[in-house]
Amino acid sequence: MGSFDCYCILCSICMNIGAIRIGSRNGKSLRKRDRAMDIRMGRRTGKKVGRGFVYSDDEDEEMEDAIDPEAVEKQRIEQQEQEEDDADSDYEPSSDSSSDDTKSIDSNDSDLLTRSSEILDVALRPRTPEPEPVEELDDGSWSQDPELDISDEWGLDNYASTENTEDNSFDPRLIGLDDVKWINRVRALALNPERKAYISGRGRYYDYGSLDIEGPGRDPNDPGEGSLNITSYASGDEPQAFPFHEACFDILAKSIGLESRDINKHVMLRTFSALLANERPVLDVDYQVFSGNEQFWHNGAGSEYEVCDPSPRPALQESIQDILPSNIFGGSPQLANLAHKVRTDPIAVLPYDLLLEILGYVDSKDMLSLMQASHHVNSVTREAAFWKHMVRMRVLPWFYELRYFVETATTDALDYKGLFLWVDASTRPRFGIQGPLMHIANRRRIWGCCQPVASLYKKATGPVEPAEPADSDEAKAILDSSVCLHMPMTMYPPPAQTETVSAQFIHSWNEITHRACVLDTYWRQINNSHDYLVGISVTLGDQTRLFGSSDGFTGLPFHLDRGEWIKEIVCCIEDIVNQTGPHGKPEDPWPSKTAMISGISVTLNNGRKKGLHRSYAGVRRPFQVLDGMHLVGMAGQIASNGAISRLGLLQACRPDSAPLAQPRYTSAQQMAWGKLGSSLPYNRDGQKYPDHASVWAHPTIHFESFPTSTHPIPYELPQDMMPNDVFMWNKKNTGIECFQPVATSISMPHDSTALPSSLPATNISSPSYQLHTGIDIVGINPGPHDMWGNRGRMVGRRGPVLCQSPKWAHDMTEPLRESLKAAWQDMNKTGSGPHPYQLQNTVTFPLNQEDITEVHVEQQYRALKLVTQSGRVGYFGEPDMRDWFVRKAAGGERIVGISACFGALGGWSESAKMWSHLKLSRVGVVFERVDGEGRVIGKEEEKKMREKGVVFEEGKVFMCSE
Structure with a gap:
């Protein structure tokens, strides 16, 4: 940093x-400073300034001196002065450098906007050498x-x-x-x-x-x-x-x-x-x-x-009258009546009290512009009482030294309009x-x-209006109509004992539209390490509605103005690090530490967002409110240590709202809670996708998940704890790269499907397991899409992984810590640049600007195939697989990406009693609907077309064997 x-x-x-540094009083330095200030002021105003120089209005244009005889002569004199000794005498301001500070804004001038912004400079204060610092006494x-x-x-x-x-x-x-x-x-x-x-x-x-x-x-x-x-x-x-x-x-x-x-x-x-x-x-x-x-x-x-x-500044209060321009002491001037020249003035219908209310919401410059544009506004604001009110409301709160003068002055003897304009500009x-x-x-x-x-x-x-009680009829109606569509796991391993809790944040729909509130979070600390979330509350006035516990320290509060409300909550959950089981068996994965919510951010319906606690590295889990619904509360489960182990959103529709624009979550949507991200920021037509749009809430993207594995393995992590990242491709991308290291893994006995017949098995000391070498898909990366080699965001991980070191699975006779250290050193010998393991284990499939029309996934997610419109096949993972889930692009569909979840453990080491990496465990298809010309059809447009009777061909996932 x-x-x-x-x-x-x-x-x-x-x-x-x-x-703080103060410039030199040397005469040469002061003249140089004046010349520099003339240039800067000229660039900002574009007017003749200072010493006869004229500058352009364009700030970026090179400044040149105007051809002015006086300026030329002055330049000659200044050049001569520059040759003088640097020890020139101190600068003394000349008598003609002071402007007449009694000349000010003319109250009879009709151009109010000009009068308010141009004021003659008042005299510069001659500076004297500062006295020695004197310690001030505290009051x-x-x-x-x-x-x-x-x-x-x-x-x-x-x-x-x-x-x-x-x-x-x-x-x-x-x-x-x-x-x-x-x-x-x-x-x-x-x-x-x-x-x-x-x-x-x-x-x-x-x-x-x-x-x-x-x-x-x-x-x-x-x-x-x-x-x-x-x-x-x-x-x-x-x-x-x-x-x-x-x-x-x-x-x-x-x-x-x-x-x-x-x-x-x-x-x-x-x-x-x-x-x-x-x-x-x-x-x-x-x-x-x-x-x-x-x-x-x-x-x-x-x-x-x-x-x-x-x-x-008490001294200024005594001398303020000497500074004010003399013409404001003559009372309010008499202005000519120009009403007969006004042809039309639409603002004339506004009564004085309403006009005064409007002027209270605009700044001084806009107020003067309105007076200039409307004769009605100008005429009704001529009275001294109006301008005295403006001085009291807009000047005296911060100009303390002027208060005594205004309060003791006689209204008839003071031009309050002139006073206001002079103070505003000065x-x-x-x-x-x-x-x-x-x-x-x-x-x-x-x-x-x-x-x-x-x-x-x-x-x-x-003081605020009292909050709506929880037992009101409207509060009960909101709670009865609310639903919790999904309550995924937010803590791993799951706690042995939990308590189911819920909290209702909204008791009346008016609380969203007419009330401001504060959103708070509460945290505890684990052994002086990371903090974890224990509670979330919404405070309206003096009433706090709490989900979970407030027994902890608070995070950053988030103030929500009336009309603002929560659209999405993103929880950061610590990485699940499965290193060893409690009994040293691969089928009993157990993390080295408990993963809980360690960070949280909130996005509102107007797009405003804020992080409420420092987020640590981990999985970002979004909880989004569906279109047409409102967050009215939260539900979940709380562990014995207070951590939130499961979390869900209570959502409800207003009684007078239109039907939902989108269906509720399906099981596939529950699986794809990951974000769209920006692995490739543009679609096939070169249009940029919105950043971080949820899969099911995206305006054009559709998502469909493949079924679960036909032979689920016992050492797969909970599906609702692992992210489903979306990987997309486009015309600019040169290809798709898949990182698939050769992995050492364990298959359970009597499970012949887990052991490819093409690979030999090797017995180890324990007869309960078979050791074999397989190929795991651990990361998918886009190929370079520009001359600089930029790739975009990948999904999963791009190696190397632990299992690539020969010490990971064999001959680990040294202490475990030293062996692991040596293994990592082996994998990072090359330092910067491509790692040999990475090149050796990366399979690249060039796209050649073709569309991918089919996605095939081996039924145990050990292999992946992508097929283009010309029949070219990109094959990743273990070879010679025969049983597949297949999803082809139907008519009017274009496959633009896949979702991938890496939630299965791979690379088990019997010596280390540890897993090496996470491998591919789930896949889904991401597609768009297009018309005959290839134009993307958005979801809203598709809905309207269906209402008119247009039938869209629906693609489906099917099983096949080769």
């Missing part, structure tokens, strides 16, 4: 004051440690003085140490080992996803950790913490409506988790930072306001903003970042 920077969860700004309201020492973090090195560092620095005339001290006050919201939320002491971020805490705070739940993991993929299994600046946290508290920092830390932790955008501490909000949330922090010129301290976060309101612009930006957090937090803590 490489180096990277993490940022404040609320404002996306760095969390170490040592990363006692934080549970905190003392101010961090910045003497080692901030010094002369933070003033860029070379040509190479000047580009990565801020303008020294705009900000200094006093403006950025707030960045050094960083804390984190975290969980202690007892799963209690707390706010840490102050710390700094250095690198690699860790926040170093300088000392414990006074929070009673603070365990005194020296560092905190602030990314979900940092090393270790500790939960993710969320870092923030103290100033940002204060803004968040005010946006929630709190005057103090007394926030429910557990709810806030869940809120942050629900809004995470990715694995780093970044929320799914618009941070409005021009540097972006990049891998490394950049001190970008023009974005100085982003690092200005957003804390309250504090709008934008590249290159300058002046005394830079800090307010940053506070306004952070305030906007906090709004989604505050909204979600208040939904979780505020």
Whole structure:
């Protein structure tokens, strides 16, 4: 994992004051900075800027100086100045560089949109050398440690003085140490080992996803950790913490409506988790930072306001009247009545109260655009009371210093419309903003970042309508109409004792359409190793509906807005590793550890998805709600240790809904719970298949499974614990490769079908078994389909496997551990590149852009045949097989792939008492319906055609012998 920077969860700004660099005050450096800023501002605005340069509107076009006599003369002077000594005197702003800050927006201007976005620059603040750092005293309201020492973090090195560092620095005339001290006050919201939320002491971020805490705070739940993991993929299994600046946290508290920092830390932790955008501490909000949330922090010129301290500024409250433009003190201007010029205005039918409600949902820019487009809106919003209301609602919540002035001003003596437009434009976060309101612009930006957090937090803590009781008539009707179509195994080996449980999540259909909720998961840990799922709950208001147990720690919460609901749950189940039976016999397979649900993710009906717990490698098991139905609860079985050993979804249809668009699960569909995946992402016509579409819910793909083996073996794993992966081919693919190693396996006595007559049998010490050499299919891989050799996703496994080592089945006289180590070393001698075993045991069948029209599977799944339209045959597995299941493409069908399950154990070693690999155990056919021209017919279209009387030929699986 490489180096990277993490940022404040609320404002996306760095969390170490040592990363902030201020540019040199050297006159030469300042002139160079001004020229660079002229170019950047010109590229962004496409207007004449700065010093007589004119730039193109096209950001990608090369910038050239306009032919301007004044500019040419200025360039000559600047060239002469560059030749001066680098030790030039400090820059002093000239008197004509200040703009008249009393000139502002003219309230009589009809072009409201233009007036709101163009403001004359206010004077730059001349900077003086910063005083020595003075330790600030805590106000006692934080549970905190003392101010961090910045003497080692901030010094002369933070003033860029070379040509190479000047580009990565801020303008020294705009900000200094006093403006950025707030960045050094960083804390984190975290969980202690007892799963209690707390706010840490102050710390700094250095690198690699860790926040170093300088000392414990006074929070009673603070365990005194020296560092905190602030990314979900940092090393270790500790939960993710969320870092923030103290100033940002204060803004968040005010946006929630709190005057103090007394926030429910557990709810806030869940809120942050629900809004995470990715694995780093970044929320799914618009941070409005021009540097972006990049891998490394950049001190970008023009974005100085982003690092200005957003804390309250008492001095500004005293001087705010001196900053405001003078023309807003003349009262509301009289506007001409232009109603007689309006021909039609469809918005004129809206009453004032409804219009006011609408304007509350749009931002300032859109509100001004609406006023410009509609004379009715413009006229009814001319009153001072309306604009005073806008100032109170949209400005004062974050512009604290303006409150006293507005509350004490006389309505008749103040142009509130002009005030609103001036403040809106002067504090709008934008590249290159300058002046005394830079800090307010940053506070306004952070305030906007906090709004989604505050909204979600208040939904979780505020008053909500009471949830529907479980014994209501509607709740009983929903439960009575619900069905659990399948309850597959999610724990192996199956527990000896289980308890059947169920939970109803939905008691009223209005709870889906009109209520928000929070989905939670609960986990326990196995011997300080992997976590396993013990419960799932849905919380509506103050009522929690639980499936399983809540006796454990919680995963990441998932907030569902009203109208959102669960469409699919994907469980990650640990790999089943069968190494030895309890009695050392191959017919008694037993895993080396118990496989349980170790990860879970949820997909909603609108496509939004989220992982609720860190998933480990293993089998991904989807549980999907059928089209036309809704998830109303869960049912399953719970083991004695609390783990969910079987899981099923309770599904029901609304009484007023249309009939199901698709039939319920068949036994074949229950077997094919694997995903479509993307072994080859395009079909024969070059159309891309949807990613991760379920086989039975895909709009065009049909699935049909072959029967179970005619001679099931006792050492086959449970079918509903093994995935059925879908392998597809297309025109671009050159062929199909099957990896089939020569395997040592065991057949039971009196089972002549398990021992091919073409292979000799060899007796071993135990008379109960016969040892023979066979060929197992362990993986199917697409051939390369482009010039770079890309193949796509395979199913099963591509070797080598343990049984290919001669030490696996013979002469294992050394201790077992050393023998296995030597076996793996033998198989990996070549390092990178193709392994000789892989080449030796790979059978390739070229497709030659032909269609596969027949799929044959040996009745014990020991061999597989694919037949093309020209009669060419691709044969995989044990040779000379005679008894087959066959599925041919019927008229109007095109076979596009197969499903394959590798759930039978293979490669038994009598010496090691272990199995080597999983081999092919089930197969199905994946096909599409096509018309006479080869066009794919979707399932919905097929349904409509059947309703019109169109008859489709149905293919069937049959048995044959050769």
